[in-house]
Amino acid sequence: MKSNKEKLNHAFIEFYEKLSAWELDIVKDTGLSLTLVHAVEILGAFGAMPMKTLADKVGVTTGTLTVQVDKLVGAELVERIPHQTDRRSILVGLSAKGMALFTEHDDLHLQLTTQLTATFSEQEITQLLVFFNRMNSEF
Amino acid sequence: MKSNKEKLNHAFIEFYEKLSAWELDIVKDTGLSLTLVHAVEILGAFGAMPMKTLADKVGVTTGTLTVQVDKLVGAELVERIPHQTDRRSILVGLSAKGMALFTEHDDLHLQLTTQLTATFSEQEITQLLVFFNRMNSEF
């Protein structure tokens, strides 16, 4: 007999798998690659950050990211901003156009969230939010 | 002021981003590509399935998957099993070795789940499991 923690583990994995598949579908419609949309999503969620930090979050080397950010700059979705104190470093941040794309994407996420929690009461949503915040802080 | 549902939406995204980054780290250690580990994970979670179904879940075309499954077969992680009634179709399933890799990977997931829910009581884990099952069924 599986423990509830094991069941929860598999529920996490199922949730993650389904979210990944959903994200892939969405990304296909944009015409951009998964990496590019992922970068926009991260920059929208966390704000401007150095190349190295973004590369770690996206999961590629800085060499790869340089090429990808070149494309995003070409598409006018992000901007390279010189770091104020460290002249080696460059901050990558969303442009107005990039922010618009992020907002649009974020809205799709909200629609999904609405769908997933359609049967949840206000109180249950609040409870779930507390749970998620606790888990996210343990990562 | 953001509603709790909007906050929950961003908590989902944060959770997803962190899980993705964790998965990338794990995958790097295996020497296999993300797609390959992803395929093993899906086959372990859902059991053997046709190429087309697996391709959709992984998020690649069947052409790409053919090449990747060739590699997995070469590494003796999966097997191609003829479909019993449809002779066009081929089921892809984990071999004993592939199942062992999946179990190992699944155990790492369980360790992460344990970490994330370290501060949760038994009752809270049960409650969270109920929430996740409800969400997963709404996908």
Added chain:
DNA sequence: ACATATAGTTTGACAATCAAACTATATGCT
């Protein structure tokens, strides 16, 4: 039985990725 649809493979072109070499700047040590 014939047209059409579907499952999977193969092929050729293209895009993404990495490791390593390189430039520029920062940091630490003596």
Added chain:
DNA sequence: AGCATATAGTTTGATTGTCAAACTATATGT
């Protein structure tokens, strides 16, 4: 201060992943 070492980002060359389209084989519908 000066020199060695570390770090941030870019560039390059080779490799791998990916797709679209053509192809084979089998199934389905009329």
